[in-house]
Amino acid sequence: MKTVQEKDQKHCWHPFTQHLNEADPIIIASAKESCFYDDSGKKYLDLISSWWTCLHGHAHPALIQALHEQASEMAHVMFAGFTHRPAAELSSSLADLLPGGLNRVFFSDNGSTAIEVAMKLAFQYWQNTTNTRRSKFLCFEGGYHGDTLGAMSVGRGNGFFKLYEDMMCETILLPFPDSWEGDEDIVKKEERVLTQLKKILEQQASEITALLIEPLMQGAGGMRFCRPEFLQQLVLCVQNAGILVIFDEVATGFGRTGKMFALEYIDQVPDLVCLSKGITGGYMPLSVTVAQDYIFDAFLGDTFSSALPHGHSYTANPLGCAIANRSLKLFSEEGTLQKIENITRRHREFMLVLKDNPMIEKIRLLGTVLAFDLKGSGSYKSKDSLWIRDWFLEKGLNIRPLGNVIYLFPPYCITDGELDEGYRNIVLGLEALSHKRSAEVVLSSRP
Numbered sequence: 001m002k003t004v005q006e007k008d009q010k011h012c013w014h015p016f017t018q019h020l021n022e023a024d025p026i027i028i029a030s031a032k033e034s035c036f037y038d039d040s041g042k043k044y045l046d047l048i049s050s051w052w053t054c055l056h057g058h059a060h061p062a063l064i065q066a067l068h069e070q071a072s073e074m075a076h077v078m079f080a081g082f083t084h085r086p087a088a089e090l091s092s093s094l095a096d097l098l099p100g101g102l103n104r105v106f107f108s109d110n111g112s113t114a115i116e117v118a119m120k121l122a123f124q125y126w127q128n129t130t131n132t133r134r135s136k137f138l139c140f141e142g143g144y145h146g147d148t149l150g151a152m153s154v155g156r157g158n159g160f161f162k163l164y165e166d167m168m169c170e171t172i173l174l175p176f177p178d179s180w181e182g183d184e185d186i187v188k189k190e191e192r193v194l195t196q197l198k199k200i201l202e203q204q205a206s207e208i209t210a211l212l213i214e215p216l217m218q219g220a221g222g223m224r225f226c227r228p229e230f231l232q233q234l235v236l237c238v239q240n241a242g243i244l245v246i247f248d249e250v251a252t253g254f255g256r257t258g259k260m261f262a263l264e265y266i267d268q269v270p271d272l273v274c275l276s277k278g279i280t281g282g283y284m285p286l287s288v289t290v291a292q293d294y295i296f297d298a299f300l301g302d303t304f305s306s307a308l309p310h311g312h313s314y315t316a317n318p319l320g321c322a323i324a325n326r327s328l329k330l331f332s333e334e335g336t337l338q339k340i341e342n343i344t345r346r347h348r349e350f351m352l353v354l355k356d357n358p359m360i361e362k363i364r365l366l367g368t369v370l371a372f373d374l375k376g377s378g379s380y381k382s383k384d385s386l387w388i389r390d391w392f393l394e395k396g397l398n399i400r401p402l403g404n405v406i407y408l409f410p411p412y413c414i415t416d417g418e419l420d421e422g423y424r425n426i427v428l429g430l431e432a433l434s435h436k437r438s439a440e441v442v443l444s445s446r447p
């Protein structure tokens with residue numbers, strides 16, 4: 001019999017992985033609350049919530065029960081011509097949670113497709129309402145919206161996808177005015193972006209389909225935060241120019257930034273919102289694209305030609321919807337937003353410890369996300385970045401730096417003790433990295 005490792009090595013193709021030289025993946029056998037365990041029983045504290053999906057912790061009894069009950073009743077049914085209680089309930093709850101006319105929910109199964117749907121909706125909206133073809137999207141340097149073709153196009157500013165340029169649709173990139181503790185230039189940076197934006201709008205507003213932005217927090221681009229004041233002015237400008245606004249809340253949704261959705265930090269309401277990752281608490285793949293009523297109305301007509309020709313086999317999968325419904329109820333049952341506040345408070349205290357650490361810069365905090373840059377380190381999967389990732393794994397912590405950015409993105413069930421363990425090891429990890437660098441300097445200075 002072949003082992004899991006042998007079968008994996010021979011047949012699995014892992015995401016974002018150079019198979020020739022990266023270490024073998026760790027075989028994970030089980031998970032509970034803030035931790036998962038490998039096949040030898042070693043514990044890993046999941047400080048990045050398994051790629052930002054896990055909200056209430058692993059193996060939550062209420063979520064398991066919801067999955068079990070729904071699976072016993074009906075695991076799946078096609079969503080064209082049919083509907084079911086879990087989907088109807090979820091769309092109605094999301095419409096209640098979201099502001100303004102954000103009342104129409106289109107289902108798919110991951111963040112990237114939620115973005116594809118939003119882009120197609122926006123494009124067809126102009127076709128349906130004004131019979132014009134607008135095909136340029138406004139988006140940000142450092143933005144990330146997923147790995148499918150449309151999502152890569154609007155995420156071309158993050159540098160992961162240079163190879164695919166020839167396959168992409170047209171975009172206009174704006175600089176992202178990211179900010180951190182003690183950043184003194186932020187107002188000037190924001191003004192420069194808004195000035196640039198106004199010029200673009202004067203010249204080509206009528207060719208632009210929509211603005212796409214990760215509100216307040218660029219995730220994969222390196223946990224870069226902008227201020228609500230900027231977001232507010234940006235959206236105001238773009239909507240005043242008659243252009244649609246799409247918020248990609250795939251990473252920021254469901255409490256991550258301290259409020260249920262990042263859009264709650266501003267008065268303007270986007271035209272479309274994409275949600276995924278935390279929507280099922282990390283238990284099932286599911287995503288939604290939520291549209292304002294007037295967008296939906298623009299697709300009504302006597303013939304099919306104005307309808308949206310889009311749908312996935314697992315659209316509105318009942319298992320995913322049932323868990324999402326249960327996850328939303330947990331927010332009030334378990335006082336999740338208070339837990340989030342506690343994490344923010346603990347992070348803020350830890351920032352004082354980090355403040356004078358000579359290894360790092362640009363310390364920043366938003367809700368439950370604490371991030372900083374390693375000084376003098378390179379790009380995605382640079383040597384230092386891989387080295388410290390492995391150091392953390394060795395110590396039993398799942399912390400996966402994005403290039404020179406180290407960040408915490410914990411599940412909301414994390415205890416004070418577990419947070420302390422994370423904090424302590426970050427300080428130790430930075431120290432170890434500093435020693436490693438000094439040793440390398442000594443080595444390379446030998447004749």
Ligand SMILES: *Cc1c(COP(=O)(O)O)cnc(C)c1O
Pocket residue numbers: 110111112113115144145146147214219220248249250251252276277
């Ligand atoms: C992860 C992510 C996506 C893509 O979601 P997938 O489920 O990985 O396809 C899109 N937008 C943002 C902001 C994300 O963080």
